[in-house]
Amino acid sequence: MIHPLIRPLSECDSPDAPSAQSLLLSNAFFPMIKPNLIGYNGHIHDSAAEAKASFQLAKFGIYRCNDFYPVTFTDSKGQSFPARQDFYGEDLNLSVEVKAADLNPVKNKASSNKQIADKRVYRSFNNQPLLLKDWLDFGWHHARRKQCIVQHKLTPQNFIVAFVKPPSIDAARTYTKDRLVFMPLSAIPSYIAYLKLQRRGLAVSFSLSYDIDDSNEMLGYSIGPVPPEELNRRFEASGIDYR
Numbered sequence: 245m246i247h248p249l250i251r252p253l254s255e256c257d258s259p260d261a262p263s264a265q266s267l268l269l270s271n272a273f274f275p276m277i278k279p280n281l282i283g284y285n286g287h288i289h290d291s292a293a294e295a296k297a298s299f300q301l302a303k304f305g306i307y308r309c310n311d312f313y314p315v316t317f318t319d320s321k322g323q324s325f326p327a328r329q330d331f332y333g334e335d336l337n338l339s340v341e342v343k344a345a346d347l348n349p350v351k352n353k354a355s356s357n358k359q360i361a362d363k364r365v366y367r368s369f370n371n372q373p374l375l376l377k378d379w380l381d382f383g384w385h386h387a388r389r390k391q392c393i394v395q396h397k398l399t400p401q402n403f404i405v406a407f408v409k410p411p412s413i414d415a416a417r418t419y420t421k422d423r424l425v426f427m428p429l430s431a432i433p434s435y436i437a438y439l440k441l442q443r444r445g446l447a448v449s450f451s452l453s454y455d456i457d458d459s460n461e462m463l464g465y466s467i468g469p470v471p472p473e474e475l476n477r478r479f480e481a482s483g484i485d486y487r
Contacts, residue, residue: 343408406427
């Protein structure tokens with residue numbers, strides 16, 4: 245799959261969010277692009293974390309992707325929204341959402357839009373644009389609920405959230421409570437092995453447990469085997485072919 249160097253602004257989960265394209269257009273010459281935004285195969289990424297992760301993910305056939313999922317999603321207020329892939333492994337039919345910071349607690353898209361609008365007004369008093377921190381704190385693209393909604397519909401066998409570093413202890417506890425399948429990037433090789441065996445019809449499970457921040461509390465989860473016929477049923481309903 246060949247991906248364009250710069251994705252169209254229309255192909256953005258949040259059109260107002262800062263993107264590699266907006267960074268490019270704000271500069272007069274290509275050499276002024278920040279080197280840490282350039283990832284595997286010369287693709288420009290939205291963050292330095294994604295660019296760095298692209299080299300690791302490419303080893304497993306998972307590459308930068310600009311495509312929207314062929315299904316729409318619905319938040320807790322009934323508002324539909326699209327979602328775009330960060331990385332996609334065609335042979336695995338696995339999408340990976342890469343994050344470098346804890347997900348925010350925003351509950352729905354309307355709440356995100358309002359909080360971003362309020363923050364934009366606040367910044368304007370100081371003649372400031374929205375900061376990256378604002379998007380991380382209030383953006384729907386970085387919301388825990390959004391990731392849960394997407395994963396619930398696609399299933400963890402086809403969508404995971406991978407963190408550059410293990411989340412904080414409080415965040416990990418919340419993700420586990422919400423049944424969000426997440427992992428550090430270093431766990432992806434083991435997860436891929438689980439997927440390959442599971443899709444061959446073997447009754448295998450994947451478990452993740454770890455100790456964070458020198459805490460004695462062990463957090464984690466276990467994903468049991470999913471029969472192939474159940475996967476077929478789920479993805480026929482969603483319009484995605486995982487095979």
